[in-house]
Amino acid sequence: MPFTYAMASAPNFATNPTTKTVCSGSGTTFTVAASNANSYQWQVNTGGGFTNVSNSSPYSGVTTTTLTISDVTGLGGYQYRCVATGDGGTTNSTAATLTVSIGPSATISYAGTPFCSSSPAVSVTRTGTAGGTYSASPTGLNINSSTGQITPASSTTGTYTVTYTIAASGGCTQFTTNTSVTINPIPNATISYAGSPFCVSGSAVNVTRTGTAGGTYSASPSGLSIDSNTGQITPASSTTGTYTVTYTVVASGGCSQFTTNTSVTINAGPSATIDYAGSPFCSNLTEGAVTLTGTTGGIYSASPTGLNINASTGQIDPSQSTARTYTVTYTIPAGNGCSQFTTTTPVTISTAPSATISYAGLPFCSNGASVGVTRTGTSGGTYLASPSGLSINASTGRITPASSTPGSYTVSYLIAGSNGCPDYYATTTVTITEAPSATIAYADSPFCADGAVAGVTLTGTPGGTYSASPSGLLLDGSTGQINPVGSTARMYTVTYTIPASNGCPQFTTTASAVVSSSLTVTNPSTSTALQGSSLNLTFSATGGTSPRTFSVVSGSLPTGLTVSAGACCRVYQPKSAVFRSPYR
Incomplete structure (x- = not known):
């Protein structure tokens, strides 16, 4: 196909x-x-x-x-x-x-911003990709678009955003980054005090300022009372003389410090301030000096009476003064056309603290009840203990031995320094004794009357003595050992006693000990039974400790023979059996 x-x-x-x-x-x-x-x-x-x-x-x-x-x-x-x-x-x-x-990346900055309008040209600091252009917003900043350099002197004061732009290229989009730049105006001002010179007794005088605000005022040499913020001067609290008052606008916003000044004269007139820098003074001090600023030659007085003060020097003696607050007045008599001048300051004399503390009943047992302190003297202090471990109420001084660590402590009663007086301490010693505690046991009780000497197991405080009740137990009172041989067979209560000492009461603890008479077992007589019939053989025992039980302790029983706990024995269908005494 x-x-x-x-x-x-x-x-x-x-x-x-x-x-x-x-x-x-x-x-x-x-x-x-x-x-x-x-x-x-x-x-x-x-x-x-x-x-x-x-x-x-x-x-x-x-x-x-x-x-x-x-x-x-x-x-x-x-x-x-x-x-x-x-x-x-x-x-x-x-x-x-x-x-x-590689995509562009960069940062820009202007070190030193803000800048004063008088500053020289400033270069940009760029990190990263080069080749970009610079621009500023809003308008007014003189900036070189290629280098980024800015010229504050030819710029308008204000805050600007400077942008650095790298155009799109090589498949990468446009890149921008920015930074802030501020140009501040140059400070400028004038100051004056209308009416200069001034009398020392005159009222406060304000400054007249034109131009930049926000500066501070100072005077040279020292002695002129001037408000550094407002420029106001107070002749009454100033030293006479001629001063240069300077108005200073501190360096800021990139601009250097600016100063301008004017002259002020304060003519003669008494002026002074007094102060007792240590006030309040403790009554255990012997002197307190005054600080006088201004005109000398005045006299000192105090009101009310009770302050020991030297009228010429102003020095006070707190130890010879009544504790209270006083007004000390410094007076310069009228003269040289000026009226009398006075100035005052308060002075306080405080009572020095004093106290004693004690704890009755020392030492205390660690299982005892809480104990209060006995304090005499100044109240309001706090209680401290050293080393740590003593349970003490800081406000009341009450101690709690039961929650304290046994040991010796220094208890301090502190009155904190105040009103010119330093910290005050009163101390005492407190001892907490560890409470005795123990348990005893006779692990092998009951003991056979013909057995060996048995020791006690003591856990806790040693050093106590042993006794037994009722009588009849041969017991070593020091070691607690029991000698069953010679002891009457019965149950005893053995008491371990630690006598009272170091603030702790007598301590006792007990344990039971049983001495049993020797055990005698009577075996049943030899018996013969027919095969298939039942046979009961009975063992009996005297002595030992009831209840008594019977068991096989060696060997094994013939088939069909069982042991009951209370007697012995039952045989079912024995072929022939003769039972003697290997069982007990």
Whole structure:
């Protein structure tokens, strides 16, 4: 039969992937179009030949006509091609090269901002990509667009945003970064005091200022009473003389410090202040000096009476004064056309604290009740103990031995320094003795009357003595050992006693001890029984300690023989049995 053979054509690429330049951090795609193709496989050549690409980050669509790359970072110089497969075979596309551009990055700053309008030109500090241009917003800042240099002297004062721009290139978009720059005006001012010179007895005088506000005022030499914030001067509290008053606007906003000054004269007139820097003074001090500022030669007095004061020097003697608050007056008599001048200051004399403390009944046992302190003298202090471990109420001084660590403590009663008097301490010693505590036990009780000497187990405080009740027990009063031999068989209560000492009462604890008479067992007589019948054999015992039980202690019973706890024994269907005394 005739047939027609048609050869399938190999795939043919109508569109091949194109070479691209992409910015680092961006994505891209490669696309093909082919006829006679049934499937596609993208390949990459990283330098060692083409290999198939798999669908894993940053790749997707590796078996489609479009290969997608989500991030080209690190893929610069790679080649990509597509392999198309059809009925007529396989065809490779041409290769496309991926070029990755590094994206621009930069920061800019102007060291020293803000700048004064008198400042010289300032250069920008740029890190990162070069080649950009500079601009400022709003208008008014003199800036070089190529270098970024600014000129404050020819700029309008204000705050600007400087922008550094790198144009789009190499597949990367335009990049901008900015910084802030402030240009401040130069400070300028004048000051004056209308009416100078002034009398020392005159009222306060205000300054007249024109220009920049916010500065501070000072005077030279010292002696002029001036408000540093407002510039107001007070002749009455100033020393006579001629002063230079300076108005200072401190360096700020890039501008240097600015100063301007004027002259002020205070004419003669008495003026002074007095102060007792140590007031209040404690009544155990012997002197307190006055600080006089201003005109000398006045006299001192105090009101009310009771303050020991030297009228010429102003020195006081607190130890010879009555405790209270006084007003000390310094008086300069009228003269040289000026009226009498007086100034005052308060002085307080405080009573010095004094106290004693004690605790009756020392030492105290650690299981004792709380104990109050006996205090005489100044109240209101606090109580402290050293070393730590003593439970003490800081306000009342009451101690609680039961919650304290045994030991010796120094208890201090502190009256904190106040009103010119230093801290005051009164002390005493307190001792807390550890309370005796013990348990005793005779672990092997009961003891057989013919047994060996038995020792006691003592846990706790040693050094006590042992006794027993009722009488009849041979007991060592020092060691607590029991000698059953010679003791009467019965139950005893053994008492361990620690005598009272060091503030602690007598302590006792008890334990039971039993001495049993010797055990005697009577065996049953030999018996014979018929096979298949029952037989009871009875053992009896005297002495020892009830209740008594019977058990097999060695060997084993014949089949069918059992032991009951209260007697012995029962036999079922013995063939023949003779029982003697190996059982007890």
